[in-house]
Amino acid sequence: MSNDAPRFVCQNCGHVAHKWMGKCPECGAWNSLAERQPETEVKARVPQKRREGAFSPGEDGSARRPQRLSEVEMSGETRLKTGVAELDRVMGGGITRGALSLIAGAPGIGKSTLMTELGKYLPGRKLLYVTGEESVRQVKLRAGRLGVGGEGDDLLLFAETNVEAVADAADEADPDVLIVDSIQTLFRPDLESAPGSVSQVRESAATLRRLTKELECATFLVGHVTKKGAIAGPRVLEHMVDTVLYFEGDRHHAYRILRTVKNRFGAAHEIGVFEMREGGLRPVENPSEIFLAERGYGVSGSTVVCSLEGTRPILVEIQxxxxxxxxxxxxxxxxxxxxxxxxxxxxxxxxxxxxxxxxx
Structure with a gap:
């Protein structure tokens, strides 16, 4: 087959086929193959030296060498405490420096709200909020409603979708926390595919991963989900990040659950419960009380059981x-x-x- 022939790429797992099929033979997803024209070959680029870090040479200009485990320096704090018990529990005791986290959820569930409120949870820390779906004025309106920001705040807003421009801005600002909303809007200009495609999401995430490890900042990527609830984009995206979070709930109800399904720096399957109010998200310290608030005593067909979510026991009602x-x-x-x-x-x-x- 000619190299110029169109290809069909699965939007769920990235599988490449030479003809359209209703079902992806790799992941089994239906109607996920989309036609893509052949892309020009792009050579992998080594990140440019930004500072003395994992990708830069040593002080004498020589290449870095493997180190003994006992010789690795652990200077400074390793976690950022938000003071919100529900969020700190899910993150394994606080936000880890140098960690790349992916938070996904249905549209309108509150992902952007939670990320914006980090500016309130981390006073005195510099945050860079990169928005690819909203203008900086729209983000400011939401921040004002949530009580985030003010005179002398350290929340920086940057409306950009070019991942190279985002990397340059992060290198100049040197933030403690980098937030990208969302990963599906970023693109590399040397790739011909559209933003949100498998190759663009994969390469943009790889660039941000290198940047995160180099700057040793905590990075959050906001991701979309499909109709079935899976994270949109290639499956490899979940393998590239350090933490995968799902923000769950019903848009018509006030309560939200932040669940971790992968965490390299803490326990997996931990949950945090929040209540969505007009002024933003409020942590729920005792979810069992909320879940059993409307239960009547002695009602037939109803019982209470203790369910273990991660390391947290929760009382729930079964009807x-x-x-x-x-x-x-x-x-x-x-x-x-x-x-x-x-x-x-x-x-x-x-x-x-x-x-x-x-x-x-």
């Missing part, structure tokens, strides 16, 4: 309703619980407890 069925095969549904696991539990109850569910 069940069973009624006689006139169909030969009763319909069974579950919300917030795996359907196959429900079938297995019913089978165990029928076998071991002698309960019959064939007509319910």
């Amino acid at each position: 069940a309703l069973a009624s006689d069925s006139r169909y030969s095969t009763p319909e069974r549904t579950a919300t917030g619980f795996a359907q196959r696991r429900l079938q297995m539990l019913l089978a165990v109850l029928e076998k071991r407890a002698g309960l019959s569910f064939s007509d319910h």
